[in-house]
Amino acid sequence: MGLYDELADLPLRVDAVELVRNERETSSDFTRVTTTVELHGPDVTGRGEDVTYDAGAHDAVDVADFDFAGKYTLDEFSDAVGAADLFPAGDPEQKAARNYRQWAFESAALDLALRRAGETLASALGRTYDPVHFVASTRLGDPPTTDRIETLLGVHDDLAFKLDPTSDWDDDLVADLADLATVRILDLKGQYEGTEVDQEPDPELYRRVADAFPEAAIEDPALTDETEAFVEDEADRISWDYPITGVESVESLPFEPNWLNVKPSRFGSVESLLDTVEYALERDITLYGGGQFELGVGREHLHAVASLFYSDSPNDVAPGGYNLPDPPSDLPASPLEPPADPSGLAWASPDASSSR
Template sequence: MLYDHFADLELRVDEYDLEQHERDTSSGFTRTTTVVSLHGDGETGQGEDVTYDNEAHYTLDDSPEEFPVTGEYTLDEFSDQLSEVDLFLGNEPNQSIFRNYRRWAFESAALDLALKQAGTDLADRLDREYSPVRFVVSTRLQDPPTGDRIRDWLDRNPDLEFKLDPTSDWTAEVVDRLADTDSVRALDLKGQYHGTTVDQPADPDLYERVVEGFPDALVEDPELNDDTRPLFDGHEERVTWDYPIRSVETVEDLPWEPEWLNIKPSRFGSVESLLDTIDYCRENDIGMFGGGQFELDVGREHIHAVASLFYPDAPNDVAPKEYNAPEPSSGLPSSPLSPPTSSQGLEWK
């Protein structure tokens, strides 16, 4: 099992600090994240909290309370210790999944630190080599949707591929225009989100336009009901899941055995849960691709490292963070991303 390669890694944490990052995004909101740095034995391990609540980051930054994370552990012991810590300081997060996001920041920082203190990196610990990472660019269309943003990106780099978020105001003409580019590899229906700023209610007309208009693309997170479920008859192998996927148990609870899953490390909370789920997918021939969370710092490197080792050739939604800027620009890295010539810990520069 993959986790067995890491559970007994030793780490020493002498102190930690937190640093906020903030940036406007192509999806029209200001992204705030917090980088967790664990220091010990002359090394620093880092992780990134991708909680989608800016106030929760500000509260964390302003709090004088210290989390009880210093000491000497194995990685498994550190994870057990962390499971007993209220990382939201007595405040209930807006969504329960945010607890996983913040826990992942500390767990990934601990894994990064433990690997560095052992003088190794993620690939070496698994006796693997990093591979080039194919990526797609995830973006929303402008309002009203026309497809001009995609054309703008393709004018700058005609080899780009995309993952898009359809909305009910996508007309048949918009779908045709996008399909004609032959660059759309995945479409996220956002049907599993409820009570968020990106909710897209189940819309049978939209679902039909997407399923029929992009016959070779993956379709992510539909909401299945009496009106929408029949639209996926014969297309089940194209459906992939993202928001519900947080453990092996959540994979087993899906409406049918999937062909594809979106693996976002932060959703899992713990290193063990992430690696156990990757093990499960490999054992059951489930395709995987990486997903991003608008990371602004080291979190983006970490998802590149994981994708590089386990699903480098998939349509990974892990484009370098510059692609999340509000407007397209030129001179950005092209897909696939070259692996690092040297690395340590979870770094993938």
């Protein structure tokens, strides 16, 4: 049986839907808004997190739009959510938001079904939770400096990083970063379109950072005539994030990858996520988790999935406190130890519950 087959027939009952708005300032100079989806059943509640980036889409959401009351298997609930219009107030700014909201409902349903059965994701799949290694993702400001890196290293001096190079990173800054920090992932953001973090193709930047951090995975380069030679040279450590939404998207890549970033919300459905994880593991593709500035249970769900399938990777799933403008001094170090008493899809380090 495949991974999803182990879960598809889990029963659940939804009596009511509740939506909870979350908001927090971030170190990337924007206010993050998400919505917790709560599916209430008899004596148990399942939770998921909608990570749609447009705050207006969260403000416009109305619980009356989501009538999912009834009895289902997990697979039947997935079909119902997949057929529903989850943005009845109007199309979201980003097409990907439809997957984000679908994942919020599906992950809540999985959490509910697991809790109802007295299971965790690990036990339902016949696996065990392992400590989750993580890196911290941060931007360097405008103009870019090493200040943020130094602040985070002041919390844990062995912290490793995922960084987003931009064209204003000059030779001196890159050299300072290389002396200061361990960088495991360079996110070139060349695949993004229509977002505030789009980075234009820049072969000189690509080469500058690749040479400075020879052990780092290189994520989402743009594919243009100007970058073709670079991508060919570095193919073994090229990774993909933004395009990855399911098995078909992996098979559509220009070459078979060695690395993939797994962001569960990008996949929309539990089935698509687990099918892609299984596909990659069968082909020895190195997976690592990615975050979306989750503010609540969504972060725990990232930890649970990473813990089961790619716990030793450079997972971009640091507890949410690392994204605060002023990170607390008591943030947990990598790796995160599994919880002593997990339940459902939730997975929280015993010392990280206040800063996940």
